[in-house]
Amino acid sequence: PRCYNTRSRSSYFPSWVMHCTERTFVAIKPDGVHRGLIGRTIARLEDKGYSLVALKLLKPSRTLAESHYESLRSKPFFGDLVSFITSGPVCAMVWEGKDVIGQVRKLIGNTDPLTCAPGTIRGDFGIDIGRNIIHGSDSISSAEREIQLWFHSEELVDWNPSLHEWVYE
Numbered sequence: 001p002r003c004y005n006t007r008s009r010s011s012y013f014p015s016w017v018m019h020c021t022e023r024t025f026v027a028i029k030p031d032g033v034h035r036g037l038i039g040r041t042i043a044r045l046e047d048k049g050y051s052l053v054a055l056k057l058l059k060p061s062r063t064l065a066e067s068h069y070e071s072l073r074s075k076p077f078f079g080d081l082v083s084f085i086t087s088g089p090v091c092a093m094v095w096e097g098k099d100v101i102g103q104v105r106k107l108i109g110n111t112d113p114l115t116c117a118p119g120t121i122r123g124d125f126g127i128d129i130g131r132n133i134i135h136g137s138d139s140i141s142s143a144e145r146e147i148q149l150w151f152h153s154e155e156l157v158d159w160n161p162s163l164h165e166w167v168y169e
């Protein structure tokens, strides 16, 4: 995992934040925004102990949506997927913490909401695969790519959450 806390920050950060920590890109898709699930989604990630690093609401351009889903370009649902993502507001976020990429994927659940365990975001709130509410990066490389695609570096906020002392040992 990428280390955010071992560079210059280490000189002024206390020992309990000296973990190798990751960042991941999370987006609440237009269905999640329309259904009023922004607050509950953020609450779940905060409840787990993760920290928000960036947040914005936007209507993504076609170029942005196509780049984001570049690897799915050959799929039959690609056109519908891009139309859907560009149709309404998306709540784009960056979250930070230990193993956040894999853990957020677990909190979100499988791609198809009908196969998700209850307790996951898609399992609790979704039915159809094309209305599965939320996106989370699936690897370190895709997290880095997606964060760069959706955010300017100055939109990412380095901060020192006071709850770290009580979440990390």
Ligand code: ADP
Residues within 6 Å of the ligand: 072, 077, 081, 110, 111, 129, 130, 131, 132, 134, 135, 136, 138
């Ligand atoms: P995930 O979002 O779980 O990482 P993928 O990267 O495979 O899944 O797919 C991206 C998105 O494309 C999914 O979240 C879903 O909205 C849509 N999608 C995937 N597979 C299908 C499908 N078979 N039919 C319609 N939409 C799909």
